[in-house]
Amino acid sequence: MGGRRPLTTAVPPALWAVAGTALLVQSLLTWTSRGALSTTAPVDVLGLVRAGSLSSVSTAEVVALVALPVLGAVLLAGAALTGRAVRRVRALLGLGAVTVTGLLLVRVADLDPTDLSGARPGPGALLAALGALAALAALGADVRSPTPEENPR
Amino acid sequence: MSHASVLPPLPPRPAGSTDPAGRGGRRTWLVLALVALAVVLLGVAAVRVLAGVASGASSPEQAVEDFLEGAAAEDGVASLAALSPGEARGADALQEAVEQRLASLELDGTALAGDGLVASIEDLELSSEQLADGVARVTVEGGTFVIEREDGEPIDLGETFGPLGALVGLGAFASIEVESDASGSGSVIVSEGPSRSFDGIDDGYGWYAYSPEEEAEAQEEPEVLDRIEVPLAALWSYAAVPFAWSGDDDLGDGPDVDTTFLVVRHDSRWHVSIVGTVADVVARVTDAPVPDFGALADALDAAESGDRAVGATPDDAIRLLVESFGDGQVTDVLDALPVDLVGGLYPFASALQDLADEDGLALDLAVTDLATTQVSDANGLVRVRVDRLAAEGTAVEGTHSDDVDLVLDGSCLTVEGDEECLPADFVDATTIDGLVLTLVEVEGGYQVDPLATLYDNLATVAAELPEAWLTQLMGPATYGERTPVGTGTTTVTTDEAGSVVLEVPADAGDVLSVAVEAGVEVDGLDVYQAAEPDLPDYETSVHHGLWDEGGEGEPAVVATTVTESGDQLVHVQLAERRSAEVAVTVNVGAVPTVVPGDAVELQYGTYGVASFDGGAGGEEGEVGTTGPGTTGYCWSDEQSCMSLVVAAGPGVVLEVESFEDFGAPRGEESYDLPRAEATLAGAEDGLLETALVDGVARVELEVTGAGWVLLDAITYDEEGDIALTVLDADGDIVDRADAGYTYDDEWLDVQLQPGTYTVEVEVYDGGDPTGDVDLLLN
Numbered sequence: 014m015g016g017r018r019p020l021t022t023a024v025p026p027a028l029w030a031v032a033g034t035a036l037l038v039q040s041l042l043t044w045t046s047r048g049a050l051s052t053t054a055p056v057d058v059l060g061l062v063r064a065g066s067l068s069s070v071s072t073a074e075v076v077a078l079v080a081l082p083v084l085g086a087v088l089l090a091g092a093a094l095t096g097r098a099v100r101r102v103r104a105l106l107g108l109g110a111v112t113v114t115g116l117l118l119v120r121v122a123d124l125d126p127t128d129l130s131g132a133r134p135g136p137g138a139l140l141a142a143l144g145a146l147a148a149l150a151a152l153g154a155d156v157r158s159p160t161p162e163e164n165p166r
Numbered sequence: 167m168s169h170a171s172v173l174p175p176l177p178p179r180p181a182g183s184t185d186p187a188g189r190g191g192r193r194t195w196l197v198l199a200l201v202a203l204a205v206v207l208l209g210v211a212a213v214r215v216l217a218g219v220a221s222g223a224s225s226p227e228q229a230v231e232d233f234l235e236g237a238a239a240e241d242g243v244a245s246l247a248a249l250s251p252g253e254a255r256g257a258d259a260l261q262e263a264v265e266q267r268l269a270s271l272e273l274d275g276t277a278l279a280g281d282g283l284v285a286s287i288e289d290l291e292l293s294s295e296q297l298a299d300g301v302a303r304v305t306v307e308g309g310t311f312v313i314e315r316e317d318g319e320p321i322d323l324g325e326t327f328g329p330l331g332a333l334v335g336l337g338a339f340a341s342i343e344v345e346s347d348a349s350g351s352g353s354v355i356v357s358e359g360p361s362r363s364f365d366g367i368d369d370g371y372g373w374y375a376y377s378p379e380e381e382a383e384a385q386e387e388p389e390v391l392d393r394i395e396v397p398l399a400a401l402w403s404y405a406a407v408p409f410a411w412s413g414d415d416d417l418g419d420g421p422d423v424d425t426t427f428l429v430v431r432h433d434s435r436w437h438v439s440i441v442g443t444v445a446d447v448v449a450r451v452t453d454a455p456v457p458d459f460g461a462l463a464d465a466l467d468a469a470e471s472g473d474r475a476v477g478a479t480p481d482d483a484i485r486l487l488v489e490s491f492g493d494g495q496v497t498d499v500l501d502a503l504p505v506d507l508v509g510g511l512y513p514f515a516s517a518l519q520d521l522a523d524e525d526g527l528a529l530d531l532a533v534t535d536l537a538t539t540q541v542s543d544a545n546g547l548v549r550v551r552v553d554r555l556a557a558e559g560t561a562v563e564g565t566h567s568d569d570v571d572l573v574l575d576g577s578c579l580t581v582e583g584d585e586e587c588l589p590a591d592f593v594d595a596t597t598i599d600g601l602v603l604t605l606v607e608v609e610g611g612y613q614v615d616p617l618a619t620l621y622d623n624l625a626t627v628a629a630e631l632p633e634a635w636l637t638q639l640m641g642p643a644t645y646g647e648r649t650p651v652g653t654g655t656t657t658v659t660t661d662e663a664g665s666v667v668l669e670v671p672a673d674a675g676d677v678l679s680v681a682v683e684a685g686v687e688v689d690g691l692d693v694y695q696a697a698e699p700d701l702p703d704y705e706t707s708v709h710h711g712l713w714d715e716g717g718e719g720e721p722a723v724v725a726t727t728v729t730e731s732g733d734q735l736v737h738v739q740l741a742e743r744r745s746a747e748v749a750v751t752v753n754v755g756a757v758p759t760v761v762p763g764d765a766v767e768l769q770y771g772t773y774g775v776a777s778f779d780g781g782a783g784g785e786e787g788e789v790g791t792t793g794p795g796t797t798g799y800c801w802s803d804e805q806s807c808m809s810l811v812v813a814a815g816p817g818v819v820l821e822v823e824s825f826e827d828f829g830a831p832r833g834e835e836s837y838d839l840p841r842a843e844a845t846l847a848g849a850e851d852g853l854l855e856t857a858l859v860d861g862v863a864r865v866e867l868e869v870t871g872a873g874w875v876l877l878d879a880i881t882y883d884e885e886g887d888i889a890l891t892v893l894d895a896d897g898d899i900v901d902r903a904d905a906g907y908t909y910d911d912e913w914l915d916v917q918l919q920p921g922t923y924t925v926e927v928e929v930y931d932g933g934d935p936t937g938d939v940d941l942l943l944n
Contacts, residue, residue, distance in 0.1 A: 048239070070258075
């Protein structure tokens with residue numbers, strides 16, 4: 014058992030780091046491979062909104078576009094931190110990031126969860142999806158890998 | 167201060183832990199590294215957002231490349247980001263509204279992607295020329311716009327004609343060649359530049375048609391292509407072909423126009439100006455004055471220093487714009503509009519001024535009453551409804567000047583007492599019941615933004631238009647509902663767009679006719695035969711059918727000879743686009759045969775249908791009718807040339823017109839009808855060359871023996887139009903021809919009793935009032 018422990022404790026931070034990085038970097042990549050936003054990344058969209066060139070983007074969408082990389086940055090920065098409170102906050106942020114990713118995949122990448130045949134996701138959407146999956150996996154790994162103070166054997 | 171001191175305390179090491187000494191330190195470094203990485207990545211994203219890098223480009227060439235790449239990828243956001251801000255303002259809201267509406271109809275907004283096609287730009291080469299400070303012209307030196315199938319399979323033009331129709335049409339227009347590839351199964355479209363030589367038949371009016379043999383040959387051409395390539399350097403040459411071609415009978419090579427873009431610097435970033443690009447290209451292919459690009463640089467400087475015609479309030483800005491038309495100076499109008507929208511027009515102001523002066527109309531108006539209601543204020547755009555606008559002033563045209571007053575009150579505009587209102591069905595369908603203007607906040611106040619106003623209103627239309635209207639705009643192919651009807655009169659209900667598709671069973675050889683009740687204004691009445699069960703999206707497939715739009719008290723009628731038994735489809739489009747009940751009369755069966763001189767019997771009560779055999783070699787246009795009727799296109803085989811004749815009222819007589827095409831000799835030895843004995847004063851061998859006086863020529867026509875008289879009036883004036891009228895001794899009009907063709911001729915075939923008549927030729931619509939006119943008799 015003693016030999017497996019370092020590996021087990023290394024998994025959640027690694028997963029959180031992957032999730033955070035993916036959720037951050039997605040903002041620099043395009044979310045669709047064809048049509049609208051196939052050559053424009055979320056940061057470009059936010060820049061256009063800020064410059065007043067885009068008026069059709071709703072406030073909720075702007076919040077989501079800003080929130081996702083910020084959540085990614087926080088998850089990345091806190092990936093190696095430990096402690097019960099840290100885990101709880103990270104879990105909440107991770108779930109929030111997964112939710113926002115899901116909403117943006119439907120709204121921005123026009124992903125129809127019931128029919129993926131017509132989906133044209135770009136690298137940004139794929140990376141965001143990967144980040145969300147990594148966040149879910151990290152959540153599970155965190156649960157299965159209690160902190161030393163929770164299981165002080 | 168150590169790094170560890172800024173981090174939360176590490177958890178206590180559990181008793182018996184095997185954690186080696188120094189692990190806490192490594193974690194500290196790991197945490198620090200991750201924080202640093204997060205900060206760097208977030209910083210990069212933040213800089214991209216805050217520095218506004220998304221809008222415009224760092225160089226003129228990059229702006230054009232971004233624009234073209236965005237267009238090829240069908241990424242409207244990217245293309246808009248490359249455009250001058252004023253040209254893109256509000257366009258995304260329109261795009262969003264259209265896409266949402268298309269999605270609600272389960273239609274894909276991406277034309278190419280929806281058909282599994284992918285467009286790209288290969289080997290783009292650009293060069294740039296600085297025209298003034300902040301103004302550059304970028305030339306496309308090389309590169310190819312390529313369309314391929316996403317799955318790598320060949321493109322079947324039959325399946326993808328919709329999105330490719332325009333491109334294929336352009337290709338055909340510009341003589342893009344179709345070549346078989348090495349495998350022989352596919353082919354590649356290769357263009358070596360536009361040409362104005364065609365295989366078809368030129369009728370001298372810029373239109374051409376394929377002969378049956380050529381049509382058959384065209385059908386044999388491969389319809390499956392590996393990929394479609396359009397050289398970008400020739401793009402503007404293609405676009406200029408129709409313009410350069412109009413009115414020019416001398417078919418030669420097409421214009422050679424470099425593909426260039428005018429690029430303008432706003433807020434230290436370069437943006438493509440479509441307005442300026444179009445003006446620049448037009449100026450280069452016409453004899454426009456040399457553009458003054460320094461004027462654009464000055465306008466940009468003035469905008470930055472707030473030295474432009476700006477209203478302190480939205481109402482002031484509206485007043486300012488209306489009154490800017492006062493002294494007829496184009497630059498005054500441009501100054502009252504956003505510079506990032508109209509900036510590209512400043513270099514061409516003198517050319518625009520020449521156009522304005524040529525028109526010779528100046529409106530010196532002062533706003534006497536203005537009442538507005540603010541609709542919204544967001545993202546620097548203010549939308550206001552103009553509840554009432556009254557203006558008074560003077561209209562100056564040449565040396566004449568008249569007092570003018572106009573009042574815009576809600577959806578009605580009154581000019582000099584004449585009131586025009588938006589049609590009720592339009593208001594119902596679009597919810598647009600008046601003028602809603604979009605104004606943009608600029609340095610020092612507001613300016614009216616006409617393009618954003620247009621986008622905003624179109625977005626409203628896209629969002630509100632009833633589904634029936636939209637499906638109609640998408641083309642008749644999308645009509646799903648069909649109303650089965652039998653012979654006799656049936657009352658049917660149109661959809662919200664005033665449209666109904668009837669399904670009528672008929673056998674081959676029958677003549678099918680449908681009449682809409684008299685008094686109902688009809689915009690379209692088309693028959694689609696059973697042989698083409700899906701309604702095609704172009705009307706030319708109406709197979710030797712014809713329709714008469716009727717008139718006051720007369721029904722609109724369509725008739726066709728059925729070629730294949732089964733359900734025939736008849737599309738009725740009412741002029742008023744709203745749901746309505748309308749009575750339609752359907753008849754199927756044989757119809758009587760008539761010859762020239764025969765009156766068409768109204769065997770169906772309010773209308774009648776007959777057939778006419780033009781014999782072998784008959785031509786379209788050989789026969790006509792008098793009165794409320796029409797004749798159809800000739801349905802020709804080796805032995806005969808059958809036409810249908812429709813009478814929408816009593817007294818319709820089939821008559822021979824006998825001309826083969828425009829400009830050919832007419833009326834010689836081809837008349838079955840008795841000719842009148844007539845002389846035209848001053849004519850030699852039936853030809854009189856005379857001059858117009860004050861735009862009119864009047865010539866006496868003496869008829870000594872009753873019969874038919876053919877008169878032909880010809881001018882060679884490239885401007886204006888002519889009308890040909892025969893008046894009796896009392897000055898009453900006997901017949902009049904005014905087909906509306908520009909710089910061609912008008913002819914009349916009229917039955918006259920002995921007496922003295924006046925033949926009057928009148929030139930109008932800008933024609934030379936002292937020009938020459940030739941009059942031909944018989």
